[in-house]
Amino acid sequence: MDAAAEQYRAEIRTWLTERSPQGWRETVQAKDEAGVVEYYRDWTRRLHGAGHLVPHWPIEFGGRGLGVAGQVVQQQELSFADAPRPRPMAISLGHAAATLMEHGDAEQKKLVAAILDGEIFCQGFSEPGAGSDLAALRCRAERDGDRYIVSGQKTWSSFARYASWCLLLARTDVDAPKHRGISFFLVDMRSPGITVRPIKQATGSAEFCEIFFDDVEVPASMRIGAEGEGWRIAQTTLTNERALQLIEITSALRSSYDRLVATTAAPAVGGTALLDDPALRQRFAEVGLTMEVLKALSEQSLTRVARFDDIGPLSSVLKISLSKALQDFTRLASETEGVAGLTDPGEPREVGYVSGRHFTDHVRSWTWTIAAGTNEIQRNIIAERVLGLPREPRA
Template sequence: MSSATAPVRPVRTAAGEPDLAALRAAVRDWCAANVPDGWRERQTGASHDEFVEFQGEWLAALRAGGLAAPHWPADRGGGFSLPEQAVIFEELARAEAPRLVLHFVSLHHAAATLLGAGTAEQRERHLPAILDGEVWCQGFSEPEAGSDLASLRTRAERRGDVYVVNGQKVWASLAMYADWCLLLARTDADAPKRRGISYFLMDMRSPGLTVRPIRQAGGEEHFCEIFLTDVEIPAANLIGAENDGWRVAQRTLNAERGATMVELAERLAVGFGWLVDLARRSTGLDGSPMADDPVVRDDLARLATEVRALRLLAARAVAEAESGASASGALASVIKLYYSELLQRVTGYGVEIAGPAGQRAARRPMSAGWESGAWLLDFIGSWEWTIPGGTSEIQRSIIGERALGLPREPVLA
């Protein structure tokens, strides 16, 4: 991968304000020079080793271009404001650049946790390593603690200078590649659920730790189970205070609600463009292009309107976050809910338009977004989005309580 242009830096007007138009042009030029040609073809059917190598090379290219961590502080290689971050993610999506799938948790969740709650030693140990390619996974959910994360049962017992951990985690994305894990474990069984949880940095090479990939309906092994048997974690790897892990975890979860939603919205817009092209190429029973069918045109118009609405919601979220106007968190839930279900509608319609030919076994490119053009596999994978990060049911409850002022749901015995 080349680095044919200078690193992208924040651009300011004469008045000291962000010059978003100039930044957009700079990112667009960088993408034109650095997005690898033919990467989708090379990543389709790639081996695990080829995927890891490609992701490392793309991280290095983005880092050299100043675009790997625009949301980090300036002295850490970032320094871009939220609107500037949105511009960067928009242009990467529009250029159909690869996603840093393998390094997402590292650059966003781990970094946000370390910057917000980590010690100076923890930050200096891991932040430079993350930019060098250190891979992180997230050990939050458990078989009986998904949406109700506070009911987790993994236990961590303090024994001198270490915590001894026993339990099981599930849905840990790409944990088979991870060097480190953001781990939640219960350290006080008698405390109220949210007050007895602690937050740890766990070395994935620790004795007693087993990772088992979960094969999904589309044939991928994106998620993993993690089994912990007497795993020792140094007390120095505790993030925040003991039993204060729930509060720290909110910082981790909030990392999903930044300008990255702008990227997801833009990538879905790109995917919708592929859907329109598919309708133009596909023919109906009478041999005419499906895009000429009035029903198909109405369906595409409806989806186009919904995609546009998602992009506007993401832009509104960035504007509110920049101004400090939004405090309820309800807008983030609206966007997450709307995106996840719209992703299903767009990819599902792709399966419908593709017809029987689209039902054949296919492969989707690794390092791609959630919409790759392999419509059947994209549709199967889209269902992941209505579950992690809070199910659609949880999001509706948050919207009802925080935005609409509805009473909280009763706690059933």
């Protein structure tokens, strides 16, 4: 870690010690869903006002120019302080910002400032028949003069009900090979013809949504890049952001594990601690070993990101390892609470994958076998690109 990043670490650690909201999880749980989103928006503005929201961004876009090292420090310190993460802003701060900065024109880049003020972007990529095989998407965007007419459906779009803009992949050429007929658009979610429907999850929350586009007019000026470049733009801007998202969750998971160790090591009634049980200590050791593997994979990934190298199949290894570690940890944490941990928390609010409500977290953890590319697809990537095994038969 360079000197500038370490100097920044001392600054954000001091600020979080003085300003991090106490009891924020209880505050969030007491709000309705719209209130939760607004709470995170306010926290986003507070972080930005103090210079701690996007330390890695270039200075000209409102960051501090600290690069990947600055982002890693921010993620680590938020985890150590157990401070809230602005989760509804994840697509805005990650995928949307990266896409606009790298591929947007001068007018499109102006939307970056709105992100810093709490503007929410959603992602219109996956479809009911094109999730893991994203290039098979069928949503159409037909050119009509200086506009496009968009028709189709998207699914698993996080926080789409509260989004102002959608990053949309749509097919503009049905005759081109499927990867080459896709274009990238910015769609105003207030446009006529857009319908958003929440999808209720097993946890009771409704973070994900379906989006229906019924002859929605999108100005041609809102196309990012040239026609047919959508797949390339999506891949080049999102690969490293996906890796950094995985690393962020890894950091939060490790901090949660350390807190659980401290809790279970403390003497309870009768002067004994849960960790006095040899079998339970063995379970903690196994999960702790997984954390060390994740740490090594994260550091290797960060080294490559810092050098602007292609992460490649390493992100697949990290993703599979993280999803398993998340499941193992939340299962173990649930068991330490006993029957009391299985009680219905009522209307759960979205506070992350390690919210402290361990059984709810365990149910939610299974979504990570699907998110960011299913584990089955990731294993195919490792098998074919790393191990050199034959490709699966294609239909």
